[in-house]
Amino acid sequence: MAVWSRPRVIDELRRLDREGSSTGWADLMESGHGDLAAAAAAYAGGLAKARAEAGVERPAPRLPVPRWNRATILATIQARARKRQTLASSKAPQRFVAAARWHFGSWEAALAAAGVDAQKVRLRRAAYTEPEIIALVRRLAGEGKVVRAATLKPLVKLDAVRRLFGSVAAAIRAAGSEVSAAHGNQKWSRERLIEELRSRAKRGEVTLTPGLHRAVRLYFGSAAAARDAAGIPAVLRAAWTKASLIEELQRRARRGDSGRTLGTACTRLFGSVAAARRAAGVPSTQRTKGMAAWGKPQLLAELRRRVQNRLQLSRGLREGLRQQFGSLAAARAQMGLPAGQRARGGAAAGVRAGAANAPSRASWSHGQIVEKLQAWSAGGGPLPDPLRAACEQHFGSVAAACAAANVPWRAARWTPERIRRALGEPSFDVANPVFVAACIEHFGSVTAARAAATRGQRQRTWSKAMVIAELRARARRGLKGVGRLLREPAVRLFGSTEAALHAAAVQWSPEPRTRRASSQDATAGSQRTAK
Numbered sequence: 001m002a003v004w005s006r007p008r009v010i011d012e013l014r015r016l017d018r019e020g021s022s023t024g025w026a027d028l029m030e031s032g033h034g035d036l037a038a039a040a041a042a043y044a045g046g047l048a049k050a051r052a053e054a055g056v057e058r059p060a061p062r063l064p065v066p067r068w069n070r071a072t073i074l075a076t077i078q079a080r081a082r083k084r085q086t087l088a089s090s091k092a093p094q095r096f097v098a099a100a101r102w103h104f105g106s107w108e109a110a111l112a113a114a115g116v117d118a119q120k121v122r123l124r125r126a127a128y129t130e131p132e133i134i135a136l137v138r139r140l141a142g143e144g145k146v147v148r149a150a151t152l153k154p155l156v157k158l159d160a161v162r163r164l165f166g167s168v169a170a171a172i173r174a175a176g177s178e179v180s181a182a183h184g185n186q187k188w189s190r191e192r193l194i195e196e197l198r199s200r201a202k203r204g205e206v207t208l209t210p211g212l213h214r215a216v217r218l219y220f221g222s223a224a225a226a227r228d229a230a231g232i233p234a235v236l237r238a239a240w241t242k243a244s245l246i247e248e249l250q251r252r253a254r255r256g257d258s259g260r261t262l263g264t265a266c267t268r269l270f271g272s273v274a275a276a277r278r279a280a281g282v283p284s285t286q287r288t289k290g291m292a293a294w295g296k297p298q299l300l301a302e303l304r305r306r307v308q309n310r311l312q313l314s315r316g317l318r319e320g321l322r323q324q325f326g327s328l329a330a331a332r333a334q335m336g337l338p339a340g341q342r343a344r345g346g347a348a349a350g351v352r353a354g355a356a357n358a359p360s361r362a363s364w365s366h367g368q369i370v371e372k373l374q375a376w377s378a379g380g381g382p383l384p385d386p387l388r389a390a391c392e393q394h395f396g397s398v399a400a401a402c403a404a405a406n407v408p409w410r411a412a413r414w415t416p417e418r419i420r421r422a423l424g425e426p427s428f429d430v431a432n433p434v435f436v437a438a439c440i441e442h443f444g445s446v447t448a449a450r451a452a453a454t455r456g457q458r459q460r461t462w463s464k465a466m467v468i469a470e471l472r473a474r475a476r477r478g479l480k481g482v483g484r485l486l487r488e489p490a491v492r493l494f495g496s497t498e499a500a501l502h503a504a505a506v507q508w509s510p511e512p513r514t515r516r517a518s519s520q521d522a523t524a525g526s527q528r529t530a531k
Helices: 006-018 025-030 034-043 047-054 070-082 094-104 107-113 130-142 158-165 168-174 190-202 210-220 223-230 242-254 260-270 273-280 296-309 315-325 328-334 366-379 385-395 398-404 416-423 433-442 446-454 464-476 483-494 497-503 515-530
Strands: none
Touching (some): 006 034, 006 047, 025 034, 034 047, 070 094, 070 107, 130 158, 158 168, 242 273, 315 328, 366 398, 385 398, 416 433, 416 446, 433 446, 446 464, 464 483, 464 497, 483 497
16 A cells, blocks of 8 residues: 555545545545544544645535434334334434434333334343252353353353352352352462463463463573573564664555654654654644744734633744744734733733723823823723723823813712722722722721721731822821721831831831720731741
């Protein structure tokens, strides 16, 4: 048989199409052309691509299985009964049996509706009797077989034997046979192993079974020593040579095998697998290039999709972005994401679907912000986060930016749910006076709002900047000291509550420390020292 190649795959598909044979995968496997399907996958990138290159139309899908109804089920049962075909539920076509159970509730009900006695078509035999089992044991003994549970199990249910006689040994004695004292497992010896190796060598079987190999190592130390004791030449696989490797590659190519398991030998003798296949005259297999071969629009679309879904960037996508844009930072810049911003969850966050070609908000000018605000006012909807951040960066607030753009500012009302979401964002400014007023209105204080936002979630990790911002917010509300929730992070991060208030530039006056507060500070200090 000739070696498979891309042109041969195309010619074979065209030949089958001219003969009227189906070129579908399932039809090829059923008709004995599985090697053609494997060669199409190895040399043409798949059966569909091979058919397209050969100009062969995709075969029509197989006709669906006809749907059963009560009339056709009854007619089929009666026809099988007339032809004396089996009607046992385990032997009849299973799709037919399942349809009968669906329409009639059970297979027995379907047989009864068709006028067939369900008891007569059962394959269940009558209960075993003692004479039957005794006769079976005597027959096995007459054939020279050792009667034990292992030899009886394929012929009779051992539970029935034990139910009638109490044990298998009692049944053997009742039949007049002797119970074998040897264990059922085969017992090896040096003589038996030598005899088995010689008999296998005469049959041309050079390999050993796992059990035989364990016995050989137990009695002789190794398979080579056992073969030497039996007078059998040792089985040594010759090292690959260029000639033998070329012959093996050609042999595997004839049956549609890519020969990827020979990679080490190919690299050692020829330098690479491709060079070895060229020396053997075997075409190289076609590999899918993946995302690394995509163009810029496809790469940006995939990057945008992963950014929106917070998915990790794959190796092929990163490689393709570097090839097309020079670096991942340049690709992020094309999508409007600053190069220094890290992606959360493995993908860039904070980028919207329409920002693929938008400049970074850091490079927006006052005129661009005004134009975007006017477009937002005309279209309606919520204010995008990048535009909000640009307004606060260039104008100080969204209201000032809207006034400069002559656009009415529709400030969204702070709701408890919106407050919780805002507190969950690390970059949100909790010192905003409007936000503080909303927290007091709905929760009583910013601290209570923060507690409500973190309730049922993971404990928030405090930083020095967060403690300072919260202390300043408390001072603006006229609250003194650090409060109950801020005491532990203030002592842990600044050493004491006084140092935290000093870092926040908050005016404070020393108050007489209670015994409870002193013990809490001492406990926190001891924990910090232990850490």
